[in-house]
Amino acid sequence: MVAKRGTEAAALTEVARLAGRDSAVDPEMIGDYLTSVVGAVRSSRRLTSDDLDQATERGAAAARAGVAVGPLVDLHLSAVWRLWPQLPEMLAPASGRRPDVADQALFALRAADDGVAALVSGYDRELRALASREAAAHQEFLDDLLAGQTDVATLVERGAQFGLRLGGYHRVVVVRGSAVGDASSHQLERQVQALVGADDAVVAAKGSDLIAVLPDRGAAANASDEGELTAFGARLLGNRRSRTAFGPGVRVGVGRCLPGPGGVRTSWLEAQDSLTVAAALDLTDLTVTADRTAAHRMLLQDPHALAQLVESVLAPLRGVRGGPRALVDTLVVHLATDSTAETARRLHLSVRATTYRLQRIVALTGRDLHDPTDRFALQSAAVGARLLGWS
Numbered sequence: 001m002v003a004k005r006g007t008e009a010a011a012l013t014e015v016a017r018l019a020g021r022d023s024a025v026d027p028e029m030i031g032d033y034l035t036s037v038v039g040a041v042r043s044s045r046r047l048t049s050d051d052l053d054q055a056t057e058r059g060a061a062a063a064r065a066g067v068a069v070g071p072l073v074d075l076h077l078s079a080v081w082r083l084w085p086q087l088p089e090m091l092a093p094a095s096g097r098r099p100d101v102a103d104q105a106l107f108a109l110r111a112a113d114d115g116v117a118a119l120v121s122g123y124d125r126e127l128r129a130l131a132s133r134e135a136a137a138h139q140e141f142l143d144d145l146l147a148g149q150t151d152v153a154t155l156v157e158r159g160a161q162f163g164l165r166l167g168g169y170h171r172v173v174v175v176r177g178s179a180v181g182d183a184s185s186h187q188l189e190r191q192v193q194a195l196v197g198a199d200d201a202v203v204a205a206k207g208s209d210l211i212a213v214l215p216d217r218g219a220a221a222n223a224s225d226e227g228e229l230t231a232f233g234a235r236l237l238g239n240r241r242s243r244t245a246f247g248p249g250v251r252v253g254v255g256r257c258l259p260g261p262g263g264v265r266t267s268w269l270e271a272q273d274s275l276t277v278a279a280a281l282d283l284t285d286l287t288v289t290a291d292r293t294a295a296h297r298m299l300l301q302d303p304h305a306l307a308q309l310v311e312s313v314l315a316p317l318r319g320v321r322g323g324p325r326a327l328v329d330t331l332v333v334h335l336a337t338d339s340t341a342e343t344a345r346r347l348h349l350s351v352r353a354t355t356y357r358l359q360r361i362v363a364l365t366g367r368d369l370h371d372p373t374d375r376f377a378l379q380s381a382a383v384g385a386r387l388l389g390w391s
Helices: 002-023 033-042 049-065 069-091 101-147 152-161 182-196 226-237 240-246 260-280 294-300 303-319 325-337 340-347 351-365 372-388
Strands: 169-176 202-206 209-215 251-254 287-289
Touching: 002 033, 002 069, 033 049, 033 069, 033 101, 049 069, 049 101, 069 101, 101 152, 101 202, 101 209, 101 260, 152 260, 169 260, 209 260, 251 260, 260 287, 260 294, 260 372, 294 303, 294 372, 303 325, 303 351, 303 372, 325 340, 325 351, 325 372, 340 351
Parallel strands: 251 287
Antiparallel strands: 169 209, 169 251, 202 209
């Protein structure tokens, strides 16, 4: 009996070896699968819960080892069909009476089916867990990078794990919409990486934004190619799935290309501030760059001083009926267009009503729209009022 068991074990080992050769997978991956199949057929039963648990764990181990699921399944199925011709001899009782072949086939196939199903289930579950852990590590790294509170050496080492060489130049792109969720983030991450190269970007959601850290593409580090950046935003936002995922009002903010981990954080802040400026000033551009919004961002660097400027210049407008918002909007548009007619068109007003508003602004503030010094003060204050949400 012991000799027979030894012969059976040797036969199963050989079957596993041949199946490994068929599938180009290490036969060790098969574990006790064949022993479980033989036991199920011998006892005319299905695989036990322990057998299925072992199959599930083998699938998980294969996923962790990076074995593809196709060859893994092939290994197990090849092992079963190679085992089949030897089953009658293995299962022959001492009396010499052989079991019914149809019964053997039924339980062998059922065991193979249940075992492979458990194998794939464990493989898929582990893949999801691995993806979740990688996404969490990805997110944690980006949070630490943007927070700027981790030492540079650690950030550089961790960045290398994601294909990010933090010793070089990078710029940050922030995509902002009305409804960023996990699904849309994953979808847009694939689209961003398809545009810049899968190994060249770190992309993750942060709050209501999608953040992409992009490597320098060989252009001068101290200059940004406005056309290229605008084209990037247009390609991203031109995708119908992108617009659907982010909802209405989607816009792209782009920071400057700067060196090192500190440069990534600065570029991110610039991209964020550019989006803040675009929203406050109702810019029509879908892509706003740090270079274009540099003057406005400078105003935001000292909110207290900006608030004092706004108050000192525009405080007289507080007393108008309905509040100062309409006059401030008129002032912003007029100083941008320098045309009463164009201001009226953009604000959907008559030229007469627009002229009246401008006259009221001059009368209340005591500033001359045609005097360079007064004009600069009015424009800075009006833009500041928009940026600060002043009323």
